[in-house]
Amino acid sequence: MVLDKIECGKFTVDKFFDVRYGSEKYFEYIGKEAYRALPKLLYNDDIERFLTFFETVGEHWRGITVKLKRADDVYRDAYIRAKKKASLVGGEQLWDMEAYDVETLTENFRHDKDELGKYRTLLGLEGRTYFCYEHDSENISVYKPVNGRERVLSSMKLGEWRADVCANHIDKADEDIFSRMCDDIERGASEFSVELSCDMYAPEGEIKPCSISASTINKDGIPMLTVGIVSRIEALGEAVQTENKDAVTDSLTRLYNKKYIQTRAKEIIEKKNEHAALFIMDIDNFKEVNDNFGHMYGDEVLARVAGVLLDVLADNGIAGRIGGDEFMGIIYNVKDKEMVRHILRSIRSSVEYLYSDTKGMNITCSIGAARCPEDGTSYDKLFNCADKCLYIAKDKGKNRYIIYQEDLHGVIRNENRVSTEIEHITGGALENISGVVKRSIELLYIQGRAAIPEVLKIMCEVGRFDRACVYYGSDFKCIYSHGLSGCDTAFWAESEPYIEHFNGNGLHSAGNLFKVENTDKRIFEQFREQNTGCFIQAILGDKDNICGYTSFECCSGSRRFTEALQNAIDYVSKLIYEVLKRN
Structure with missing residues (x-):
């Protein structure tokens, strides 16, 4: 790309002029010094004038023309416009800025007007x-x-x-x-x-x-x-x-749907054998958006995030929606890891931009990525590598991207065997459950016991539970938990009438406590003491050989649990049991 013919880019700075976020074009235009304080990129004669201008910038766009240093160390006339963000971001004031190459704009102004006239004439003829x-x-x-x-x-x-x-x-x-x-x-x-x-x-x-x-x-x-x-x-x-x-296509986002993006990804990676990168992206804390603003607003967020993917990838790749707030993309013709880093950085910062001026909204994303052929030459291998990196990104605090590197992130187990064994555990129903639950199951299989706390957290978010516990061993002690504190042991374990409520799959779903009250008054009172209102529980093992329980509980009111949620807890609990047996 010729530097004379590109936009300088968009970026956000703090009061010290340090760049907090920037578009891919900004990093391309400025090069290795892109993270330097902005005045250090200006021609000496323009610095004082720029600082004076900056003091006058409010919440409406204002502009100034200065000489800006680009990647080849040449100072080029640039029009920089700036405005103060309407609300604080993370407790501090930030400023949005956009820079444009003045010389290029001037050269093309008349040409644009001529082209517009011709274009409108052709449309009229139609x-x-x-x-x-x-x-x-x-x-x-x-x-x-x-x-x-x-x-x-x-x-x-x-x-x-x-x-x-x-x-x-x-x-x-x-x-x-x-x-x-x-x-x-x-x-x-x-x-x-x-x-x-x-x-x-x-x-x-x-x-x-x-x-x-x-x-x-x-x-x-x-x-x-x-x-x-x-x-x-x-x-x-x-x-x-x-x-x-x-x-x-996906009707909400107008990205490719799950089936088509998977088909295209396999074709690009396995048939065409291209140098490419696969990435998986989640919107951080998306459940809170739906809970606080409603599902219609959540749909708008999904559509706008999809727009970011379309804009950033442009001719460099394709993207699809593979779950509720989950997206997958393929980057074409990857020259090196730095190219992938540029694109992912631009996606991450652009998503963070979307609602930065909206009070109470903090939309960010986490991304995991892997490259072909460096990290694998099959779709399943790259997906598993990217998936692991996505969870590492979330574990490190979210709002970041991580590109797979074997010496840092470990060897990914044989992906076909993982899928086959998980399909066996879930009774062949893996494709019929949500992506986030599916990945929780895969995470358990790959990481073992270490993944149980994270999986309990995910299931609480998915099912809107206040507490989740795993009870295991001869004394049925709580060995893992998430959320509000509960009992140290499974106090219902010795009650045969209570155990009869578990179905043939070892699952007990209670939308309220009335059924428990009629079965065993003592157990009912203990649930009441810990403020449990409704729950889904699963036996670890089977009813003839109970080795433990999982218990997912809500602490107020009553609910009607969907079959899909009960099945998801059934699958996750079965794999937790397999993990505990292995270790």
């Missing part, structure tokens, strides 16, 4: 309604060719247009799709398409199925213009197009 969004003015205009001439149907700010279309021109069921499309327009997504029912200002005012396809014209990485074409969908064409789309 005879279809289209829109143009200018990123510098934030204005969107909708045009419709009428009798060979261009008719302006509307021209307003994007926010006003969003509100107008939702209120007057769209099927209410498609408002979420349209809002996400507006988000894509605003951030300058490289290419996107949606299907919805609208009239898009048609004279007859009749709402019909439409396809909207759009792309963004960039200059040096800066979104300049987003142009979209609106097309009617015939009934048959709509059905075929939707069917094909649904076959490979």
